[in-house]
Amino acid sequence: MLNSPSAPAAARGTHPDGGRSGAPPDYWDVLGGPPVPRPVLTMGGFKHLLVPCLAAACLSDHPWHIGNAPRIEDRRVLSAVLRHLGAAVEDRGPRVTVDASGLSGTHIPAHWSAAVHGGIYLLPALLAARGEVTSGLHGGCAIGGGAQGSRPLSHVASVLERFGAVCEADAGGFRAKCGPGGLRGTWIDLAGYARTEPATGTPTGPHYSGATKTALLAAVTARGTTVLRNPYPKPDALELARLLGQAGAQIEISPGRITVEGLGGPLGGADITLPSDLMEVVTFIAWAVHLRREVELVVERPDLLKAGLASELALLSEMGVPLEWDGPRLRVRPAERLRAVRVLASSHHVYSDAGPLFALMLLGADAPSRLTDDVWGDRFGYADGLRGMGARLTRDGNDLLIRPGPLRPAAGPLVATDLRAAATLLLAALGTETPQRVHGVTHLARGYEDLPAKLAALGARIDIDPRTDAHNDTPNGTGEAS
Structure with missing residues (x-):
């Protein structure tokens, strides 16, 4: 174990991220190492496409084969849920196969739904496939406005009601039933599940993506035509629509509109390779x-990656970061001078998930930068940790002013409150070249595959708390999710 400050009182006996009382602390002791000559890393598969694809498999009476599936907590938990519901799941290496022809269950137990956010996409899929669904609250990073820190479900209920379902979402969980004859096609302007981003006039907000994917999953096996105006424009929604089309749905994607001719019955099979x-x-x-x-x-699939990260890559170019593409390989080199930029995280611009990472990078810029997050109001869980390392950050609502300057080792352990905060504080700690303890790393298992090994390949030393179970092959190391 690296020499590092002892855990704070709040971390002893509980997870700093709000886990159950008595759970072992989750931390890594980290230390940056010397540069590794020309390191090469292979990126894992796209989490935000994996989870709706696992849900979409419930709409089919033929197997769905999903390749380049990242080995993350969402995959483990959702595979366990699907087995519980009666589906056959083969979950090996980089490939997951789901055969939902034997699907019989309709209830997602609360201990599973609370474990990850991705289970919300099982709600429309099970409703369409079985005519009803119930679940507990849904978890993930506590950056939304749901009950008890959970992710909100009211927008899911509202979308499904447009298809004729009767829904109830409250502090106890989620319940929905189809009306007579099942779900029926509808017309939805998805901008109604968003707010207008003031600088650009485009729809944005925390419900926009989920509402779009919920509508797609409900529409493909419904009776009749569904028209979705102003859909969420990122690849996790648009690529989902294309994959549903490859599985037999009749889908037309045009600028600002997706039209779905409902099958009135199950989808066919699919063989998918996820992008990175x-x-x-x-x-x-x-x-x-x-x-x-x-x-x-x-x-994997660099063309989709470039399209999906168009806003991020444009900002990196403006900052002066040298990026060189050679087929499926992206070479990143240090910038001679890092220029200040204005970062807008919104549904039509930079991903909100990328905002914390840009804030860290811009501490090395040549002038102050400003970051606005117009998706999630509580996406600044990393700011206090960076301030403890000397960062000069000033928050005003959903704006963050970033004044450049070097980081120093924190006086005590760093505590991450969500997935991207954990990644940001981890990278910040590695940059100090001093041993540092980072709490909240359990979050990382929901978004990164083999992260300790990848960082070690870059020269970092990562000592994992031997009492934590966050990196076992199943969510609690016993074959069942806790």
Whole structure:
């Protein structure tokens, strides 16, 4: 174990991120190492496409094969849920196969729904496939406005009601039933589940993505035509629509509109290869920029990746970060001078998930920068940790002013409150070249595959709390999710 400050009182006996009382502390002791000559890393699959694809498999009476599936907590938990519901799941290596022809269950137990956010996409799928669904509250990062810190479900209920379902979402969980004859096609302007981003006039907000994917999953096996205006424009929604089309749905995607001719019955099978995870790519770019190192990233489906990260790549170019593409390989080199930029995280611009990583990178810029998050109001859980390392950050509502300057080791352990805060504080700690303890790393298992091994390949030393079970092959190491 590295020499590092002892855990704070709040971390002893409980998870700093609000886990159950008596659970073992989750932390890593980290230390940055010397540069590794020309390191090469292979990126894992796209989490935000994996989870709705696992749900979509419930709409089919033929197997869905999902390749390049990242080994993350969402995959483990959702595979367990699908087995509980009666589906056959083969979950090996980079491939997951789901055969939902034997699907019989309609209830997602609360201990599973609370474990990850991705279970919300099982709600429309089970409703469409079985005619009803119930669940507990849904978890993930506590950055939304749901009951007891959970992710909100009211927008899911509202969308499904447009298809004729009767829904109830409250502090006890979620319940929905189809009307007579099942779900029926409808017309939805998804901008109604968003707010207008003031600088650009485009829809944005925390419900926009979920409402779009919920509507797609409900529409494909409904009776009649569904028209979705102003759908969420990122690849996790648009690529989901394309994959549903490949499985037999009749879907037309045009600018600002998706039209679905409902099948009135099950989808066919699918054989999918997920693209690389967009946020893992941004994370390792941020590692290279912040530590002023070089790295080469090997990605799957680079064309989709470039399109999905168009706003992020444009900002990195404006900042002066050298990025060189060679087929599926992206080489990142240190910037000679890092320029200040204005970062807008919104549904039509930079991913909100990328905002914390840009804040870290911009501490090395040549002038102050400003970051606005117009998706999630509580996406600044990393700011206090960075301030404890000397960062000069000033928050005003959903704006963050970033004054450049070096980081120093924190006086005590760093505590991350969500997934991207954990990644940001981890990279910040590695940049100090001093042993540092980072709490809240259990969050990382929901978004990154084999992160300790990848960081070790870059020269970092990662000592994992031997009492934590966050990195076992199943969510609690026993074959069942806790």
